[in-house]
Amino acid sequence: MPGMRGRDSDSCIAMAKEKFKRTIRMNSKKSGFSTRAIHSGEKHEETGSVTTPIYQTAPFKFKSAAHASDLMSGREKGYIYSRGLNPTTEVLEEKMADLEGAEAALAQTTGMAAICAAVFTSVKGGDHVIADEVIYGSTYDLFVELKNFGVDVTFIDTSDPQNVEEAFRMNTRLVFFESPANPTMKLTDIKAVSDIVHEKGATVMVDNTFMTPYFQKPLTLGADVVVHSATKYLNGHGDTLGGIIAGSADYIKSAKHTAKNFGGSITPFSSWLIIRGIKTLPIRMDRHNQNAMAVAKFLKGHDKVESVIYPGLPEHPQFELGRKQTSGAGGMIAFLLNDAKNIPVFLDSLKLCMLAVSLGETATLIQHPATMTHAVVPRQDRIRYGISDELIRLSVGLEDVRDIIDDLEQALFTEKP
Numbered sequence: 001m002p003g004m005r006g007r008d009s010d011s012c013i014a015m016a017k018e019k020f021k022r023t024i025r026m027n028s029k030k031s032g033f034s035t036r037a038i039h040s041g042e043k044h045e046e047t048g049s050v051t052t053p054i055y056q057t058a059p060f061k062f063k064s065a066a067h068a069s070d071l072m073s074g075r076e077k078g079y080i081y082s083r084g085l086n087p088t089t090e091v092l093e094e095k096m097a098d099l100e101g102a103e104a105a106l107a108q109t110t111g112m113a114a115i116c117a118a119v120f121t122s123v124k125g126g127d128h129v130i131a132d133e134v135i136y137g138s139t140y141d142l143f144v145e146l147k148n149f150g151v152d153v154t155f156i157d158t159s160d161p162q163n164v165e166e167a168f169r170m171n172t173r174l175v176f177f178e179s180p181a182n183p184t185m186k187l188t189d190i191k192a193v194s195d196i197v198h199e200k201g202a203t204v205m206v207d208n209t210f211m212t213p214y215f216q217k218p219l220t221l222g223a224d225v226v227v228h229s230a231t232k233y234l235n236g237h238g239d240t241l242g243g244i245i246a247g248s249a250d251y252i253k254s255a256k257h258t259a260k261n262f263g264g265s266i267t268p269f270s271s272w273l274i275i276r277g278i279k280t281l282p283i284r285m286d287r288h289n290q291n292a293m294a295v296a297k298f299l300k301g302h303d304k305v306e307s308v309i310y311p312g313l314p315e316h317p318q319f320e321l322g323r324k325q326t327s328g329a330g331g332m333i334a335f336l337l338n339d340a341k342n343i344p345v346f347l348d349s350l351k352l353c354m355l356a357v358s359l360g361e362t363a364t365l366i367q368h369p370a371t372m373t374h375a376v377v378p379r380q381d382r383i384r385y386g387i388s389d390e391l392i393r394l395s396v397g398l399e400d401v402r403d404i405i406d407d408l409e410q411a412l413f414t415e416k417p
């Protein structure tokens with residue numbers, strides 16, 4: 001480690017951690033979200049580096065055989081191997097724990113690695129899971145696959161908390177949902193569902209990718225675990241993959257154990273990119289929100305558009321719930337064209353909005369869930385869940401909103417050749 005030659009590196013780590021915990025405690029009490037997004041978790045180590053260094057190393061050198069044995073047995077805390085613990089990743093984890101209002105967090109190499117590790121931390125063979133029927137395609141597929149591990153999953157519409165109550169079994173251990181749900185933008189009442197689930201002693205896990213802790217804090221609303229695709233808004237620039245799990249210290253301790261063996265650790269460079277992204281999260285989210293609202297209003301009045309689903313519009317059936325549990329509607333919009341046959345021409349005519357499956361980055365991205373992100377969901381189920389062939393998902397970027405609207409307008413007017 002730079003600047004550590006000739007010093008006791010363990011006591012330096014311990015001192016830095018203590019100082020840094022004090023900073024977090026101070027920040028949590030006094031500072032606002034933007035301040036914490038920038039400063040929380042940051043270690044200004046011996047060189048005085050203002051930004052967190054990238055500790056691009058796989059193993060860490062032991063001082064002696066006795067030291068190795070102390071670390072390996074857990075008698076002493078310290079860095080051993082980056083699959084388990086890395087100082088750059090630790091900064092990301094502490095920052096995310098603070099922002100989500102969690103005791104601890106764990107970073108993983110992708111959102112799916114985080115969801116997978118969190119699910120396997122929460123359930124075992126013989127357990128039952130309740131999952132919302134509208135969730136990201138790969139998460140849906142993961143839940144379908146759980147039956148190969150002896151875990152039964154029931155897909156229901158969690159936007160009605162009564163459905164959660166009715167789907168409960170003696171062995172239900174986990175209730176999972178996204179709010180807003182990808183791609184239909186349906187909301188689930190986090191507090192109402194958490195109250196039901198906790199009465200029955202199970203765990204509530206919320207995928208908070210679309211909102212980020214800037215607009216929604218599921219843990220303060222009653223959920224037990226939050227997961228993220230950090231690939232999206234948290235990183236915000238579409239240049240790396242990452243995932244986050246946040247929850248109680250005990251839960252994260254056990255998730256770390258599971259995740260270390262799964263091996264989905266994030267690289268130090270990806271952690272660094274996500275740390276950098278989070279520092280501008282509040283201003284980016286405000287602009288995504290502002291642009292999305294303008295785009296939603298434009299689409300709403302267009303005669304080639306059947307309907308627009310955006311939680312920031314008063315027409316959204318759960319507009320009031322959105323106002324209650326979030327402080328912004330975010331940058332994601334779903335809309336339906338009048339005729340599914342026009343979709344390929346519309347998508348191919350766009351010049352600025354990019355046809356791509358990710359979301360939450362600087363550029364506006366558009367995709368067709370039925371043939372792209374949710375193609376894995378069987379058609380009859382997909383249609384029943386509201387992911388119709390006419391539905392388009394738009395991740396509104398940070399460009400000048402006039403340019404985004406002009407591009408959508410010219411593509412909507414392009415006629416089939």
Ligand SMILES: Cc1ncc(COP(=O)(O)O)c(C=O)c1O
Pocket residue numbers: 110111112113136138139178182207209210228229230231241242243357358
């Ligand atoms: C809501 C949601 N959760 C999880 C994921 C999976 O994240 P990743 O692609 O980082 O594995 C995605 C990906 O699009 C997503 O949209």
